[in-house]
Amino acid sequence: MSEVEALHEEIAKLRGQLAERDAKLVELAASEARLKVALLEIEQIKMQLAVLRRQRYGQSSERLDGEIVQLELRLEDLEETVGEQIAASPRPREAKDHERKPTGRKPLPPHLPREVVVHEPEIICQCGGCDPGRLTKIGETTTEVLEKIPARLKVIRHVRPKYACRRCEAVFQAPAPELPIEKGRPGPGLLAHIAVSKYCDGLPLYRQAGILAREGIDISRAVLAEWVGQVAWWLVPLAERIGQYVMAQSVIWTDDTPIRTLAPGKGKTNLSRFWCYAVDPRPYAGPGQPAVLYRYSADRKGERPRTHLEGFRGYLHADAYSGYEALYRRVGRNAPQVQHVACLAHARRKFFEVFDASQSAIAEEALRRIQDLYVVEDDIRGQPAAHRRSERQAWAKPLLDAFHAWAIAQRRRLSSKAPLAKAFQYALNRWDALTRYIEDGRLSIDNNLSERLLRGIAVTRKNFLFLGSDRGGIRAATIYTIVESAKLNGLDPEAYIAAVLDRLARGHPMNRIDELLPWNFKSAPAAPS
Numbered sequence: 001m002s003e004v005e006a007l008h009e010e011i012a013k014l015r016g017q018l019a020e021r022d023a024k025l026v027e028l029a030a031s032e033a034r035l036k037v038a039l040l041e042i043e044q045i046k047m048q049l050a051v052l053r054r055q056r057y058g059q060s061s062e063r064l065d066g067e068i069v070q071l072e073l074r075l076e077d078l079e080e081t082v083g084e085q086i087a088a089s090p091r092p093r094e095a096k097d098h099e100r101k102p103t104g105r106k107p108l109p110p111h112l113p114r115e116v117v118v119h120e121p122e123i124i125c126q127c128g129g130c131d132p133g134r135l136t137k138i139g140e141t142t143t144e145v146l147e148k149i150p151a152r153l154k155v156i157r158h159v160r161p162k163y164a165c166r167r168c169e170a171v172f173q174a175p176a177p178e179l180p181i182e183k184g185r186p187g188p189g190l191l192a193h194i195a196v197s198k199y200c201d202g203l204p205l206y207r208q209a210g211i212l213a214r215e216g217i218d219i220s221r222a223v224l225a226e227w228v229g230q231v232a233w234w235l236v237p238l239a240e241r242i243g244q245y246v247m248a249q250s251v252i253w254t255d256d257t258p259i260r261t262l263a264p265g266k267g268k269t270n271l272s273r274f275w276c277y278a279v280d281p282r283p284y285a286g287p288g289q290p291a292v293l294y295r296y297s298a299d300r301k302g303e304r305p306r307t308h309l310e311g312f313r314g315y316l317h318a319d320a321y322s323g324y325e326a327l328y329r330r331v332g333r334n335a336p337q338v339q340h341v342a343c344l345a346h347a348r349r350k351f352f353e354v355f356d357a358s359q360s361a362i363a364e365e366a367l368r369r370i371q372d373l374y375v376v377e378d379d380i381r382g383q384p385a386a387h388r389r390s391e392r393q394a395w396a397k398p399l400l401d402a403f404h405a406w407a408i409a410q411r412r413r414l415s416s417k418a419p420l421a422k423a424f425q426y427a428l429n430r431w432d433a434l435t436r437y438i439e440d441g442r443l444s445i446d447n448n449l450s451e452r453l454l455r456g457i458a459v460t461r462k463n464f465l466f467l468g469s470d471r472g473g474i475r476a477a478t479i480y481t482i483v484e485s486a487k488l489n490g491l492d493p494e495a496y497i498a499a500v501l502d503r504l505a506r507g508h509p510m511n512r513i514d515e516l517l518p519w520n521f522k523s524a525p526a527a528p529s
Helices: 002-056 062-088 093-099 189-199 205-214 221-247 301-306 322-328 344-358 359-382 385-414 419-429 431-439 448-453 455-465 470-488 494-505 510-516
Strands: 163-164 171-173 251-263 266-281 291-297 314-317 339-343
Touching: 002 205, 002 494, 002 510, 093 419, 189 221, 189 455, 189 470, 189 494, 205 221, 221 291, 221 470, 221 510, 251 448, 251 455, 251 470, 266 448, 266 470, 291 301, 301 322, 314 385, 322 455, 322 510, 344 359, 344 419, 344 431, 359 385, 359 419, 385 419, 385 431, 419 431, 448 455, 455 470, 470 494, 494 510
Parallel strands: 251 314, 314 339
Antiparallel strands: 163 171, 251 266, 266 291
16 A cells, blocks of 8 residues: 555544544534433423422312422423433543532431442553552541442241140240241231332332232232231221320311222212321420321211320311311300311312412412511521510501401402402401411411321322222221321331331230330331431
8 A cells, every 4th residue: 555545544434533533523502402301301390390389388289289299390300311312422430420520419328237348450560560568548538329239038936945844745846936927928028118108109009919929929909908908907006096195186187088998889989088186296396296187087077087086185277167166166155165266278278279270460469478478487487486476466456457357358348249359258267277377376277287188198098099988988097197196206117016016926015005105115216317
């Protein structure tokens, strides 16, 4: 090959390399453009979510919740797309690492076990005669990676040697271990996992049976159901004790949510209810511990909450359901034994619905006035009850008085059939109950505590569609009481239930059941924050 031909070949090779480089640059520019568009849309969705959440004030408005869920799903999809595009970027790994900006990520929790993997470098020294044994360590770089070890079932074989005395023929053997299910195979940890997966994570038993089958464990759904029933039986005394504690308090938050229950022999379902009764002294730095009692009923008759609350004396945070009205009435000349504390978030919802439909300036003004009341609450959250009352008297009371006078004036100008008039009338009809929270620092401006505690049942409702029977509803209420009370007290409900089942199976005395209450129990690990 002549020198000229070699030169032409070199030039062609360089041109090819340049073309390949230009193609990569074009691909990189397109990838970066797509990434920027996705990031911009992510920021827009985050702003929309923030606006919706501010409008909701923790309400359970179905339309708002639906929009939030849709936006969160879209946001999740976009964030996955960003990760995919970053991974597929044609830039070399070294460039990505060099250009990665520091993130203010929280350190991984210290309670997690650590496995140390040391990556020794390949020693290729330029001096040619470097002995690795003579190297001086000048530092190290540590990277922590969060890894998931797949959960595995294991078999614990309890071996009980049997001994006999040849002289007296006496036989010695340790007693069989006490298990939650007599002569059964499941340990307390597996039982707790099945119950929590069903009632806390909304995973039906037939799906759990399928997951176990992938592990090579053939346990039918019917067997799992029997186990759950026995778990509920063990937990009944503890749930009853939690209920006694809740009903002995002087401030309770309550709400209810529907659930479908099969009607035997009819081939249909009935609309049943779950009720929750919660206490939480943390917002006002009060004594005692948070807890929640769940009750099931086959219908929503007013006698249901009246029966649940029989003997209760104090303040009841509740919505405007008429079934509670009998609790608020005077008994003879005596003052009512139960004082109603209405939910301002419910009143706000009425105005928001009008504003959302018509962009009414008056409805918008009502929303602004209510927002000012929530600002006062933000400033006093977690403060002692006496301080909360004095701050509300100083700041919230003038706002409420002005709102009341303004609402009356606006209501007089509106037709009684107008949606906005109905929103004002809803608030004015319940004004004493809506403003009662400023009289006592232990009270709340809304009923959002109990609404939050019913969201787990909403997850169950979406996955299960219905309960199999009224008895199943009662069992569910028992387990919900244990699970949610454990979570309120910072416990991992699965570890807590496993430890409680183990204690009860080993013969924990029922006259010391208080030792197993979530706020007294010391052996279960804390739930991750």
